[in-house]
Amino acid sequence: xxxxxxxxxxxxxxxxxxxxxxxxxxxxxxxxxxxxxxxxxxxxxxxxxxxxxxxxxxxxxxxxxxxxxxxxxxxxxxxxxxxxxxxxxxxxxxxxxxxxxxxxxxxxxxxxxxxxxxxxxxxxxxxxxxxxxxxxxxxxxxxxxxxxxxxxxxxxxxxxxxxxxxxxxxxxxxxxxxxxxxxxxxxxxxxxxxxxxxxxxxxxxxxxxxxxxxxxxxxxxxxxxxxxxxxxxxxxxxxxxxxxxxxxxxxxxxxxxxxxxxxxxxxxxxxxxxxxxxxxxxxxxxxxxxxxxxxxxxxxxxxxxxxxxxxxxxxxxxxxxxxxxxxxxxxxxxxxxxxxxxxxxxxxxxxxxxxxxxxxxxxxxxxxxxxxxxxxxxxxxxxxxxxxxxxxxxxxxxxxxxxxxxxxxxxxxxxxxxxxxxxxxxx
Amino acid sequence: xxxxxxxxxxxxxxxxxxxxxxxxxxxxxxxxxxxxxxxxxxxxxxxxxxxxxxxxxxxxxxxxxxxxxxxxxxxxxxxxxxxxxxxxxxxxxxxxxxxxxxxxxxxxxxxxxxxxxxxxxxxxxxxxxxxxxxxxxxxxxxxxxxxxxxxxxxxxxxxxxxxxxxxxxxxxxxxxxxxxxxxxxxxxxxxxxxxxxxxxxxxxxxxxxxxxxxxxxxxxxxxxxxxxxxxxxxxxxxxxxxxxxxxxxxxxxxxxxxxxxxxxxxxxxxxxxxxxxxxxxxxxxxxxxxxxxxxxxxxxxxxxxxxxxxxxxxxxxxxxxxxxxxxxxxxxxxxxxxxxxxxxxxxxxxxxxxxxxxxxxxxxxxxxxxxxxxxxxxxxxxxxxxxxxxxxxxxxxxxxxxxxxxxxxxxxxxxxxxxxxxxxxxx
Numbered sequence: 001x002x003x004x005x006x007x008x009x010x011x012x013x014x015x016x017x018x019x020x021x022x023x024x025x026x027x028x029x030x031x032x033x034x035x036x037x038x039x040x041x042x043x044x045x046x047x048x049x050x051x052x053x054x055x056x057x058x059x060x061x062x063x064x065x066x067x068x069x070x071x072x073x074x075x076x077x078x079x080x081x082x083x084x085x086x087x088x089x090x091x092x093x094x095x096x097x098x099x100x101x102x103x104x105x106x107x108x109x110x111x112x113x114x115x116x117x118x119x120x121x122x123x124x125x126x127x128x129x130x131x132x133x134x135x136x137x138x139x140x141x142x143x144x145x146x147x148x149x150x151x152x153x154x155x156x157x158x159x160x161x162x163x164x165x166x167x168x169x170x171x172x173x174x175x176x177x178x179x180x181x182x183x184x185x186x187x188x189x190x191x192x193x194x195x196x197x198x199x200x201x202x203x204x205x206x207x208x209x210x211x212x213x214x215x216x217x218x219x220x221x222x223x224x225x226x227x228x229x230x231x232x233x234x235x236x237x238x239x240x241x242x243x244x245x246x247x248x249x250x251x252x253x254x255x256x257x258x259x260x261x262x263x264x265x266x267x268x269x270x271x272x273x274x275x276x277x278x279x280x281x282x283x284x285x286x287x288x289x290x291x292x293x294x295x296x297x298x299x300x301x302x303x304x305x306x307x308x309x310x311x312x313x314x315x316x317x318x319x320x321x322x323x324x325x326x327x328x329x330x331x332x333x334x335x336x337x338x339x340x341x342x343x344x345x346x347x348x349x350x351x352x353x354x355x356x357x358x359x360x361x362x363x364x365x366x367x368x369x370x371x372x373x374x375x376x377x378x379x380x381x382x383x384x385x386x387x388x389x390x391x392x393x394x395x396x397x398x399x400x401x402x403x404x405x406x407x408x409x410x411x412x413x414x415x416x417x418x419x420x421x422x423x424x425x426x427x
Numbered sequence: 428x429x430x431x432x433x434x435x436x437x438x439x440x441x442x443x444x445x446x447x448x449x450x451x452x453x454x455x456x457x458x459x460x461x462x463x464x465x466x467x468x469x470x471x472x473x474x475x476x477x478x479x480x481x482x483x484x485x486x487x488x489x490x491x492x493x494x495x496x497x498x499x500x501x502x503x504x505x506x507x508x509x510x511x512x513x514x515x516x517x518x519x520x521x522x523x524x525x526x527x528x529x530x531x532x533x534x535x536x537x538x539x540x541x542x543x544x545x546x547x548x549x550x551x552x553x554x555x556x557x558x559x560x561x562x563x564x565x566x567x568x569x570x571x572x573x574x575x576x577x578x579x580x581x582x583x584x585x586x587x588x589x590x591x592x593x594x595x596x597x598x599x600x601x602x603x604x605x606x607x608x609x610x611x612x613x614x615x616x617x618x619x620x621x622x623x624x625x626x627x628x629x630x631x632x633x634x635x636x637x638x639x640x641x642x643x644x645x646x647x648x649x650x651x652x653x654x655x656x657x658x659x660x661x662x663x664x665x666x667x668x669x670x671x672x673x674x675x676x677x678x679x680x681x682x683x684x685x686x687x688x689x690x691x692x693x694x695x696x697x698x699x700x701x702x703x704x705x706x707x708x709x710x711x712x713x714x715x716x717x718x719x720x721x722x723x724x725x726x727x728x729x730x731x732x733x734x735x736x737x738x739x740x741x742x743x744x745x746x747x748x749x750x751x752x753x754x755x756x757x758x759x760x761x762x763x764x765x766x767x768x769x770x771x772x773x774x775x776x777x778x779x780x781x782x783x784x785x786x787x788x789x790x791x792x793x794x795x796x797x798x799x800x801x802x803x804x805x806x807x808x809x810x811x812x813x814x815x816x817x818x819x820x821x822x823x824x825x826x827x828x829x830x831x832x833x834x835x836x837x838x839x840x841x842x843x844x845x846x847x848x849x850x851x852x853x854x
Contacts, residue, residue: 050556050557050558050568050694050695054550054554054555054640054694056548056549056550056640056641056642057548057640057641057642057644058642059642060518060545060546060642061543061545061546061547061548061549061641061642062546062547062548062549062671063520063546063547064508064510064520064522064541064543064546064547064672067508067672068507068508068510068522069498069499069506069507069508069537069538070508070536070537070538070539070541070670070672071496071537071670072496072536072667072668072670073549073668073669073670073671073675073676074549075551075552075675075676076667076668079496079667079668080495080496081491081494081495081496081497083491083495091487093490093491095491095495101667101668102663102666102667103579103581103615103662103663103666104581104613104614104615104663104665104666105581105613105666106533106612106613106665106666107665107666108535108536108665108666108667109497109499109535109537110496110497110498110536110537110667111496111497111666111667112497114491114497116488116491118487118488119487119488119489119490119491120488120489120490120491121483121484121488121489122483122488122489122500122501123481123483124502125502127481128481129477130477131477131478141477145744149744149747149748149749149750150750151750151793151795152530152750152752152793153781154530154531154532154781154791185533186531186532186533187531188530188531213481213483213484214483214484214488215483215484215485215486215487215488217484235530236529236530236531238531238533238534238535238665239529239530239531239532239533239534239535239538240499240503240506240528240529240535240537240538241499241500241503241506241528242500243497243498243499243500244489244500245491245494245497248500248502249500249502267477267481268477317572317576320576321576322576323576323577323578323579325579354580354581356783356785358783364581366578366579368578
């Protein structure tokens with residue numbers, strides 16, 4: 001392939017940024033502010049820029065035999081899980097998804113969030129068993145081959161920790177700091193309903209108590225209605241088998257419910273008349289209300305959204321056109337609408353939702369925006385199909401008080417300074 | 428958590444497999460053949476099985492700090508790309524997705540198929556540029572920040588090599604051997620239409636010639652109609668940035684077209700009146716017809732499907748219930764229907780398609796099946812929304828002759844022996 005002859009040096013000075021694409025993103029006016037700033041950048045005179053041939057075209061690239069299972073580019077090494085340093089690793093650990101660096105709705109398995117109460121067990125799938133007992137006609141034990149032989153189904157669902165974020169200051173700096181205990185994957189497994197039908201439920205079966213095979217034996221009670229609805233026993237995420245951190249070889253998945261209930265390393269399901277009042281549903285994952293009562297069995301993750309681009313820790317390179325992009329989700333079903341404000345909440349515009357909008361999955365929203373270069377506060381609010389509207393932090397605090405910990409689904413605004421720096425507007 | 432008291436040893440002998448779940452998978456009759464066979468297995472008497480506490484619950488598990496970017500379980504180390512040993516690594520290499528080990532429709536990035544003509548270049552995204560020139564009003568050069576500032580979109584699309592598989596014997600043993608140059612991801616990037624509008628197309632603009640920044644400078648000519656339809660400039664796959672093997676930091680994506688046209692490491696788009704007749708569209712990626720003419724510019728990947736479970740290399744553990752599961756896809760749009768035959772093609776049943784069925788994406792199909800333990804040949808055929816029906820290999824060979832190489836979308840049957848071994852029925 002010969003080099004082009006119809007390009008000359010001054011083409012670089014003619015670089016111009018996005019002119020509005022008409023029907024595709026109607027109503028946007030885009031500035032040409034990039035031209036002068038970038039045409040003078042040192043990199044633009046480098047030998048390896050078009051029409052010249054860059055260094056990496058002059059010799060063959062890397063062979064691939066050394067990577068039968070691939071990894072990201074070395075230039076992306078900063079895009080990793082955001083691991084909490086203040087939690088004792090073996091007792092209570094978490095790693096957050098770097099949401100501000102991701103696009104679309106799928107979280108790659110290597111960046112899926114983690115939350116453990118006693119480390120990550122190493123379980124031989126050939127040795128693993130699931131026991132189903134209690135108020136059933138036939139107690140059963142399944143090995144993984146048994147589980148795999150059931151009819152399967154796949155669904156894209158989000159999973160979110162209920163303490164994402166908590167209500168305590170200091171608030172985090174980035175989208176990952178705030179709501180990075182959130183990810184979304186395509187899950188494959190078996191309908192729990194089908195497995196329960198295999199055992200046969202007895203009269204009085206109102207709860208299913210799920211136990212994990214980690215050293216914490218994390219245990220949660222699940223209402224039978226959920227178990228007979230969309231609950232799944234999951235063995236694969238994004239095509240491949242579950243990662244150890246996500247419950248390999250088998251986990252419960254309760255779409256839309258707080259993440260800790262989707263018990264990982266699932267070894268036991270006990271059908272019962274009453275909840276078991278385990279540690280994780282009494283001393284943890286409950287909340288003290290202002291009147292002194294405890295709010296318990298707070299299953300649903302309510303509608304929520306956050307702008308991931310631009311977001312805290314990022315920098316707008318210049319005034320002019322920028323797309324505002326973020327994610328919205330609801331444990332109650334589909335996201336119906338996302339509004340975005342670019343004037344500190346005074347007015348709101350409806351964002352475009354990326355199709356397909358799936359129930360209990362992340363939904364990507366986008367709004368074209370022209371930044372005039374002045375300080376501004378931007379934020380998003382989700383409305384789900386139940387017509388629930390994501391609240392402000394002030395609204396939540398007024399109802400729940402300052403001793404509340406879990407289920408903070410507040411709107412989170414970002415401040416953009418005149419120099420383009422994006423920071424947490426509530427920090 | 429105390430151990431259960433309502434379980435006793437003989438529960439294991441009561442293990443029974445799937446009884447039909449009524450409306451969920453209507454019409455299936457399931458055998459209880461597993462019980463005796465497995466209850467006597469040595470593993471079932473092991474100390475670590477329920478209701479006993481397994482070893483991995485007795486001590487805390489692994490901390491996670493060592494894996495800020497996660498990897499699969501060590502028990503899944505055999506699930507890797509299937510790398511062709513017979514191709515010179517630097518000149519022409521491929522790595523196939525292990526389709527028989529995957530579920531759902533998303534291919535995890537670590538297992539996404541690869542096909543390179545001169546190795547994998549290492550490109551610094553800060554140094555990378557895309558040049559757009561030729562029959563445009565304003566030639567432009569973009570850096571990655573420029574590309575990122577365009578309005579973005581995300582779509583789940585499959586990508587498939589046109590030589591997947593070729594027509595030459597010996598045919599492969601597994602689904603990966605046969606059609607593993609096929610993967611599916613959620614892609615995020617910019618509409619190519621939007622970028623072309625930014626430059627302004629001149630009269631006579633009929634083709635866009637795309638060039639990669641690898642040492643092969645892989646170059647393909649794309650009809651302007653595709654460029655103004657669903658073509659994308661892509662920088663992310665499954666949420667994170669493109670992997671180096673998939674074109675980091677920028678690739679073209681032409682949904683439904685043969686994979687090599689979705690030029691990786693994209694550095695140049697030249698708008699032209701004619702195709703460029705590059706190596707990859709003349710000496711390669713064309714086919715000799717029986718009449719001596721060459722079939723060229725064979726863009727679309729026609730409708731296709733394959734059963735991945737059970738498939739070649741796998742083993743049915745026993746007669747009785749087995750789900751037949753596979754993937755179907757069409758470069759022309761959505762999969763409309765998948766038929767499955769379990770009697771060597773004599774009769775066909777309609778499989779269930781997993782929703783959402785997306786255009787130019789993999790579609791997972793499933794059929795409940797009761798295997799009577801006798802030798803059998805199973806196969807699937809896809810029908811897409813254009814009403815095109817996936818052909819048999821004999822039908823394709825009759826039209827194309829034996830010198831044909833690319834675009835083999837034949838039905839591929841699997842033979843299941845009485846002992847449960849699954850093999851390629853056409854090998």
